[in-house]
Amino acid sequence: MKRISLISGLLLLLGACGSEGHSIQEPTFEELKEHAHIVKSASESNVFVDFTSYGYTDDAKLRSFSGTEIESKDIRVGSLIDYEDTGVIAESYPSQGTIKSLTLYDDERSKRFEKGIAHLLSNQDTNAFIGYKLLNFDGDELIIEFTDYLDADVVYNASINLETLEFEVAEASGE
Template identity: 55%
Template sequence: MKKISLLIGILLLLSACGSGMKEPTFEELKDHAYIVESTTEEGVFVNYTSFKYIENVKLRTNQGERIKPTNIKKGSLIWYEDTGEIMESYPMQGTIKQLTLYDDELSRRLEKGIAYFLNDYDMSDFIGVQLVSLEGEELIIQFKDFSKPDEVYFATINVEALKYEVIPQ
């Protein structure tokens, strides 16, 4: 009986150690994640580019779970791989063959604040939303004026209270 209990204990310990992926830090998200500015079932607008999905696009979470295009929302943090072909229109257009949705605790917390801001603030003239910094509950993102790309704006978003302030550079 002791051997069975020991074996079960070892199996539980091993499964607990391997069950979750390491959650990204804010710095890793800042360096690798893109903010979805708008989305449809056919694609996303992110990183100054309107992307369509290829026919058999691979959509997954950073935990490895399959997802559908409806799981990706305005404000979601993603990583993507495109086909490498970008049309030089403005905005640019491309095709995504693989997309990973960051779906860990930190990413969902940030997404909540970003989505609130993107849905509440008139972003019709702005583009290129990027993560800048996070201190406690205060997230700073930056974005640019669509018609004047040299004009940079910053938004400080309290991700818990869902309040924000926009500051031009």
């Protein structure tokens, strides 16, 4: 038993020493595309993401991608997050659930995406749309996809120039 404790202690010590002075690697676009969800709206008590409005459990773990603790007020329109819910989703429309852990992507690329997405969401009538997700990124152009709130078969793409913040929204063609 002492041997296991000693090995565990050494591993913890090595892990702590190895992380000093090293920054967390910025996620690739493909990693963000696979794991990040776009926040449509947020308040201190809930966050609307994908097709669901989520409240927070009393002991919800909120942190940044870099590992620091955050508060719900740090999550804004356009933020990129990863989350785990309690698994219980109310069958209302939009659905309602509860978040038990949330990670806010706070790396430079994600912050740049957040700025462009927030600009789009703040300057476009977004009440009729849900289910925002990252689709493509090339140079300064970010493309996101979203769905019509009343007709989930109608899908739109928005092309956002992250340098100028100009954007275009068009119905996605059926392929």
